[in-house]
Amino acid sequence: MKIPVVAIVGPTAVGKTKLSVKIAKRFNGEIISGDSMQVYKGLDIGTAKVTKDEMQGIPHYMIDIKNPEESFSVAEFKDKVQGYIEYIHNKGALPIIVGGTGLYIQSTLYQFNFADEGRDPAFVQKIETEIDQNGIDEVYQRLVAVDPEQAQKIHPNNRRRVIRALEVYEKTGLTMSELHAKQRRESPYNPIIIGLTMEREELYRRINNRVDQMVEDGLVEEVKYFYDKGLKHAQSMRGIGYKELIPYFEGDISMEYAIEQLKQNSRRYAKRQFTYFRNKLDVHWYPVSVPTIEHIFSIILRDLEGMLKEVPK
Incomplete structure (x- = not known):
C-alpha cells in the first residue's frame, strides 16, 4: 500500500513553516525540509531556517546535513527524503514535506527522470x-x-x-x-499537496520585511564568515541571500545596493516558485493574508482530515 505524504508548498515568506507545525501536531506528523539550502550547516539566517522554538518539539529532517563546502544534488535529495518518508511512516507518523524548491519536491513525490541520466x-x-x-x-x-x-x-x-x-x-x-x-501521474506515494498563495503586493511586502529582519539578525556577518573561509564559489554560497553580498565584500557595490538586489531576487524567486508549483504539481491551493491566515489554516486542517480519510488503507 502506498504511503500517504503531505507536502506544503508555495512561495517564500507565505507561512509554510507555521502551517507545517500545526499539521504535524494535529495529525501526528514529522517534518522533512524540502528546501535545497537548509541542508547546509551554519547557513541559518539567509535560508530562513526553522528555529528550535518554531519546531515546537516536532522532529525535523533534512536540516544541517551538509557542510557548506559540499555539493548537493536533487538526486541525493530524493534518495535521502524517500528514506525519511519510509522511516517516519514505519514509526506510525505522517511524513510532511515542507519547502519551496519545486524540482526537489516533484522529484521525490513522482517518478522523475533526471536530465543528466541516459544522455546520448x-x-x-x-x-x-x-x-x-x-x-x-x-x-x-x-x-x-x-x-x-x-x-x-x-x-x-x-x-x-x-x-x-x-x-x-x-x-x-x-x-x-x-x-x-x-x-505527474505516477507516484510511489499517496501525495496530498497543500499550496499557500498570497496577493502579490502583500507577499512582496512580507519578503522585503523579512530581508530587513535578516539583516538585523546578522545576515551580513553570517555570509562574511563563509566568504572569509574561502567559500565564495561553493554551491551553498550561490543561493539567494548569500550571492548578493559577495560583490559588496569585494568593494564592487554598496551595502544598500546589495540588500536591494537581495530583495529583488527574493521577489523574483517567489514568482518562479508559484509558477513551478502551479504548472508541475497537482496542488490544493489556499489564498492567505495576514488577517485571515489563522482562519485559513483551520480550513486546511479540516480539509486535510477529509483527504487523509480518503487515502486507501
Whole structure:
C-alpha cells in the first residue's frame, strides 16, 4: 500500500513553516525540509531556517546535513527524503514535506527522470554539428513537428533545451510533454499537496520585511564568515541571500545596493516558485493574508482530515 505524504508548498515568506507545525501536531506528523539550502550547516539566517522554538518539539529532517563546502544534488535529495518518508511512516507518523524548491519536491513525490541520466553524447554531437552548419531553425522545426507543446515552451535559440527535447524523443519514443505528463501521474506515494498563495503586493511586502529582519539578525556577518573561509564559489554560497553580498565584500557595490538586489531576487524567486508549483504539481491551493491566515489554516486542517480519510488503507 502506498504511503500517504503531505507536502506544503508555495512561495517564500507565505507561512509554510507555521502551517507545517500545526499539521504535524494535529495529525501526528514529522517534518522533512524540502528546501535545497537548509541542508547546509551554519547557513541559518539567509535560508530562513526553522528555529528550535518554531519546531515546537516536532522532529525535523533534512536540516544541517551538509557542510557548506559540499555539493548537493536533487538526486541525493530524493534518495535521502524517500528514506525519511519510509522511516517516519514505519514509526506510525505522517511524513510532511515542507519547502519551496519545486524540482526537489516533484522529484521525490513522482517518478522523475533526471536530465543528466541516459544522455546520448553521439546524438547530441550530431545535432550540435547540424546547428553549427545550418543554423538552429531547421532543428527547431523538427521539434515543432514531433512535440509542438514542448516547442512552445522553448525559445528557438535555446539550443541546449531544443537538443534535449529531441534527444528524449529519440531515446524513449515519448515526447518531453508525454514524459512530463506521465511523471505527474505516477507516484510511489499517496501525495496530498497543500499550496499557500498570497496577493502579490502583500507577499512582496512580507519578503522585503523579512530581508530587513535578516539583516538585523546578522545576515551580513553570517555570509562574511563563509566568504572569509574561502567559500565564495561553493554551491551553498550561490543561493539567494548569500550571492548578493559577495560583490559588496569585494568593494564592487554598496551595502544598500546589495540588500536591494537581495530583495529583488527574493521577489523574483517567489514568482518562479508559484509558477513551478502551479504548472508541475497537482496542488490544493489556499489564498492567505495576514488577517485571515489563522482562519485559513483551520480550513486546511479540516480539509486535510477529509483527504487523509480518503487515502486507501
